[in-house]
Amino acid sequence: MRFQSQKIAWYFFAACMGLFVLQLIYGFILGFDRMGWEGLHEIIPFNVARATHTNLLVVWLLAGFMGAAYYIIPEEADREIWSPKLAWIQYFSLLAVGVVAIIGYHFNIWEGRKFLEIPRPLDYLVVVNVLAFLFNILMTIWKGKRMTTTAMVLFFGLLTAALLYLPGMWTFDNLVHDSYFRWWVVHLWVEGVWELIMGAILSFLLIKLTGVDREVIEKWLYIIVGFTFLSGILGTGHHYYFTGGPSYWLMIGGVFSALEPLAFLGMALYAIAMARRGGRKHPNRIALSWTIGCAVMSFVGAGALGFAHTLPQVNLWTHGTLVTAMHGHMAFWGAYCMLILALISYALPEMTGRKNYKGWMPEWAFWCSNIGMICMTGAFAVMGVAQVYLERKAGMDFLDVQEGLEVHAFALILAGALFTFGIVLFVKNFISYGLPSDEAMIANASEADATASDSGSTDAIDGAAAPQA
Amino acid sequence: MLTKSAAKAFFLGGTALCSIAFVLLSMDTLAQFPERSNQDEMTESVVRGHMIWNKNNCMGCHTLLGEGAYYAPELTQVVKRRSDVWLTEFLKDPERMFPGRRKMVKYDFYDADEVGAEEAKKNIDDTLAFFHWVARIDTNGFPAEPDMAPANALATAPIAANSILNAAPEYVKSVCIGCHSIEGQGGTVGPALDGVADRFDAEYLRKWVADPLSVKPDTTMPNLGLKGEQLDDILNFLGTLKEN
Numbered sequence: 001m002r003f004q005s006q007k008i009a010w011y012f013f014a015a016c017m018g019l020f021v022l023q024l025i026y027g028f029i030l031g032f033d034r035m036g037w038e039g040l041h042e043i044i045p046f047n048v049a050r051a052t053h054t055n056l057l058v059v060w061l062l063a064g065f066m067g068a069a070y071y072i073i074p075e076e077a078d079r080e081i082w083s084p085k086l087a088w089i090q091y092f093s094l095l096a097v098g099v100v101a102i103i104g105y106h107f108n109i110w111e112g113r114k115f116l117e118i119p120r121p122l123d124y125l126v127v128v129n130v131l132a133f134l135f136n137i138l139m140t141i142w143k144g145k146r147m148t149t150t151a152m153v154l155f156f157g158l159l160t161a162a163l164l165y166l167p168g169m170w171t172f173d174n175l176v177h178d179s180y181f182r183w184w185v186v187h188l189w190v191e192g193v194w195e196l197i198m199g200a201i202l203s204f205l206l207i208k209l210t211g212v213d214r215e216v217i218e219k220w221l222y223i224i225v226g227f228t229f230l231s232g233i234l235g236t237g238h239h240y241y242f243t244g245g246p247s248y249w250l251m252i253g254g255v256f257s258a259l260e261p262l263a264f265l266g267m268a269l270y271a272i273a274m275a276r277r278g279g280r281k282h283p284n285r286i287a288l289s290w291t292i293g294c295a296v297m298s299f300v301g302a303g304a305l306g307f308a309h310t311l312p313q314v315n316l317w318t319h320g321t322l323v324t325a326m327h328g329h330m331a332f333w334g335a336y337c338m339l340i341l342a343l344i345s346y347a348l349p350e351m352t353g354r355k356n357y358k359g360w361m362p363e364w365a366f367w368c369s370n371i372g373m374i375c376m377t378g379a380f381a382v383m384g385v386a387q388v389y390l391e392r393k394a395g396m397d398f399l400d401v402q403e404g405l406e407v408h409a410f411a412l413i414l415a416g417a418l419f420t421f422g423i424v425l426f427v428k429n430f431i432s433y434g435l436p437s438d439e440a441m442i443a444n445a446s447e448a449d450a451t452a453s454d455s456g457s458t459d460a461i462d463g464a465a466a467p468q469a
Numbered sequence: 470m471l472t473k474s475a476a477k478a479f480f481l482g483g484t485a486l487c488s489i490a491f492v493l494l495s496m497d498t499l500a501q502f503p504e505r506s507n508q509d510e511m512t513e514s515v516v517r518g519h520m521i522w523n524k525n526n527c528m529g530c531h532t533l534l535g536e537g538a539y540y541a542p543e544l545t546q547v548v549k550r551r552s553d554v555w556l557t558e559f560l561k562d563p564e565r566m567f568p569g570r571r572k573m574v575k576y577d578f579y580d581a582d583e584v585g586a587e588e589a590k591k592n593i594d595d596t597l598a599f600f601h602w603v604a605r606i607d608t609n610g611f612p613a614e615p616d617m618a619p620a621n622a623l624a625t626a627p628i629a630a631n632s633i634l635n636a637a638p639e640y641v642k643s644v645c646i647g648c649h650s651i652e653g654q655g656g657t658v659g660p661a662l663d664g665v666a667d668r669f670d671a672e673y674l675r676k677w678v679a680d681p682l683s684v685k686p687d688t689t690m691p692n693l694g695l696k697g698e699q700l701d702d703i704l705n706f707l708g709t710l711k712e713n
Contacts, residue, residue: 033540041572046540048527112526114536149473173516175505176606179536180498219473226480233487234494234634242611243534246501250609252494316613321544387539395615398542399570 003074005081005455007436008088010351012067013344015095017427019060020337024420026053031416034409044092044106051105051117057332058115059098062244064340065161065197066094069137069154071347072204076151082136090132097125097228113178114170115186123169130162149218150203151366153225157196158364164188176244182380183239183425190335191235191260195228195267198298202271203348205291210278217274224266242319250312257310264303265336271295284349285364290342293370295307297338299328301377323384330377341426353440361432363426377414496707503592505607518599521592525576533603534613541573548600556600558693560593565691566647608684628654633709638702644693645703651710664712675704 028384029040029049040049074081081087101118104110118126137158140149168185173176203221207214237245237253249434271292282288305327309318315453345362350357356362390401502508522528530535533544547556557688559566563573578593580586628634632652634642646655665674675684679700681690695703 004693036571038572041574045530045572045574046563047526047538047574050529050538050540051526108525108528112523112528114528114538117526117529149477173519174502174506174508174511175519175522175534175603176502177499179534180495180502215473219471219476222473222480223471226476226483229480229484229487233484233491236491237494240498242608243536244502244506244606244608245498246505247609248494249498304654320532320537320539322539325539389617390613393615393617395618399567401573 002441003080003244004438004441005087006071006074006083006441007187007351008066008081008084008091009071009347010090010436012063012070013340013347015091015428016060016064016067016340016344017430019056019063019098020423021427022063023053023056023060024416024423026056027416028413028420030054031409031413034406035413036403036406036409039260047106051110052102054115055098055102055117056106057337059094059102061096061332061340062334063094064336064343065158066090066133068197068201068340068343069133069158070353071149071343072139072154072201073140073144076146076154076204077141078146078147078162079140079144082139082143086132086136086451088330090129090136093125093129097122097129097191111171113168116182127162127165130165130287131230134159134162135237148199148214150207150214150222152198153203153221156199157193157198157200161189161197164193177343179243180240180245183236187239188233190332191232191306192229194336195263198294198335199225199228199267200338201343202267202291202295202402204272205277205287205342208346209280209282209284209288209291210274211280211282212274212278220266220270220274224270227259227263227266229257231263235260238312241312241315254310254312258307261299261303261307262311264299268295268299275285282344283355284357286357286366287342287346289363289366290338292343293366294334294338294342297330297334297370297373299334301327301332301334303328305330305377317388318384321384322380323388326377326380326384329380330373333373344430348430351436351440353437354433356429356432361425362430365422365429367422369419369422369424372415372417372422376412376419379408379415383408478539507602507605510602510605512598514595514598515520515602518597518602521576522595522599525574530573534606534608540602541571543602544600545606545608546604546606547614548597552639554639555643555647556597557593558644560596561589561694562691565693568689568691570608631712636709638699640699641703641706654676662707662710664710666708668713671704671708674707675700678703678707 008098026049029044030046030053032039032043033046033049038046044052070081070087101122104119104122105117109119112219134155137155141147141155144151164185167181170181172181199221203217206212206217233256234252236251236256238257240249240255241253272295275288275292309315309323309327345357349357386405386408387401390396391398520534527533527544530541531537531544532539534540534544535543537543551559560576560578562575562579564575576592577584577591578596578688580589584592605653628642629652632654634646634651634654637651641651645662648656648658649660650656651662655661670676678693680692680694681688
């Protein structure tokens with residue numbers, strides 16, 4: 001940490017931790033429901049728990065992206081945040097909107113459209129909130145001493161994410177129309193512009209952790225995000241196979257979404273190659289584990305498992321089954337949750353001056369959560385594939401099949417418990433760092449000056465020389 | 470060797486091309502939607518049914534056009550699996566149709582304090598109108614017919630030509646056989662009804678069908694609120710089920 005205003009990122013990260021833990025609690029409610037233990041049905045029926053589970057994820061990831069931007073942008077632009085006060089207002093209003101929305105779900109106040117359940121009046125507040133955030137970030141970059149590729153890709157990702165929120169507010173009487181634009185938000189976020197944010201944060205972490213020259217990292221960043229959009233934009237077609245769209249989407253969606261794993265494979269190879277190439281042994285090894293883990297798990301979850309059911313011939317049978325839940329869990333975990341946890345792991349020692357990345361706890365947090373998620377994905381895979389064959393292919397009754405799968409829901413809960421153990425360790429480790437301090441900032445700044453290995457890019461306004469690492 | 474500016478050009482060029490292609494395809498798709506979804510058949514009732522679907526976050530458990538939460542059945546073709554009579558009975562109190570099994574919330578489909586009988590009936594009618602409209606959307610063949618299905622004896626299988634069920638009131642054919650079987654056709658939740666008129670006298674049957682809980686408080690058979698002519702028709706039919 002080199003600037004005082006970066007400290008605000010810590011509060012966003014702390015919110016992430018709290019919301020993440022709450023998300024897991026709702027995950028257990030859903031798991032027990034699937035096991036046949038619907039004890040909470042009267043108070044929190046499945047659809048409430050489900051909306052809360054997914055929306056908490058979205059809110060904490062957005063809070064994570066914002067925290068990431070408030071941490072990264074000052075360092076990239078080489079100046080304080082344009083208005084820390086605006087950042088604070090934006091922080092509290094984001095949390096307020098998120099909490100109000102989630103409480104509202106428990107009273108049937110929602111729009112009932114998957115992932116976009118947040119009711120309309122709150123939608124407008126989200127828009128205002130995000131505009132304030134983007135304005136603050138843009139002003140920081142604009143007034144900064146340099147304009148790096150990493151900062152620009154991050155900003156472009158955040159800006160397009162905000163713009164793509166708007167089609168979701170466009171509702172239609174016709175279900176088919178409604179669903180069409182819903183995917184403009186959901187798909188173009190997670191398989192489109194969020195990957196820009198992911199690419200930029202990974203670049204930042206790799207520059208810091210491996211010491212590989214910025215020019216090299218940022219060049220490959222362009223290639224990877226290029227592949228992301230090349231495949232991801234027309235890959236939206238895989239949501240239009242069976243939802244009322246014309247049949248050409250079967251071909252277009254199939255071909256382009258088959259290319260989507262390449263972007264994720266590129267991201268994984270890039271992270272591994274840069275880590276190998278790097279000359280610097282950064283002492284924070286666990287942050288590097290999370291960084292590479294993120295790139296690898298996103299390839300497995302989003303790339304490979306997505307491909308497993310994306311071709312129309314397969315999707316005709318798997319569409320609307322638990323196979324989707326299998327892919328969804330590991331994809332979000334790998335691509336976005338691990339990304340935020342990677343940045344938090346890197347930023348905490350920088351912000352607090354404590355070196356709590358040593359010892360068993362962060363390591364166990366990493367391994368337990370990842371192994372737990374792999375096992376959860378396995379449980380979902382068994383349930384999903386069984387559902388496809390028994391219900392869709394053999395024509396058995398839906399409920400008969402689901403009741404037959406309850407034992408696998410128990411396996412899901414066991415795996416979820418291991419995952420949760422890992423996350424609890426991560427949160428404990430987070431708490432052990434304590435609050436961010438200005439002393440840490442000063443110490444880090446002098447250290448950074450001494451090594452000066454984060455070279456300026458050629459895009460840099462000040463034209464800083466770029467020594468090779 | 471690839472330069473950074475070439476990489477940047479690849480990113481910007483590729484993104485621009487794909488975005489343009491996507492927008493053009495979207496325009497064509499939107500133009501085809503009215504015909505593919507029979508938009509002209511979207512009556513006020515259908516639209517209101519869609520509203521009810523959204524308001525209660527039905528896709529938080531069910532799937533429709535394959536989109537939703539995989540906790541409750543896929544409903545795109547539900548009107549082909551179940552008759553309107555069955556669906557109406559089901560919506561009034563979902564749990565009594567599947568006692569002790571996965572639960573569904575009781576929404577504004579029954580005559581409660583907050584909702585009058587008329588309002589509840591309208592909610593059901595509109596929801597069913599919405600499902601009938603959805604079932605006719607051109608979905609490129611989703612959901613596919615099971616291609617590995619053994620010849621199964623679901624309640625939805627067509628009634629054999631010589632079956633006594635042909636003479637049954639619609640209510641028996643679509644609701645009763647959800648749980649009971651007649652001549653081997655129907656569910657296995659309750660006992661088979663073959664020869665039921667031999668086992669019980671008419672008065673007992675009337676009491677049982679009209680209000681099962683008053684006869685046997687721990688029965689899983691729901692109180693279906695049957696009365697009047699409908700109850701008479703059902704009992705007349707049950708009276709014909711003799712084996713001796």
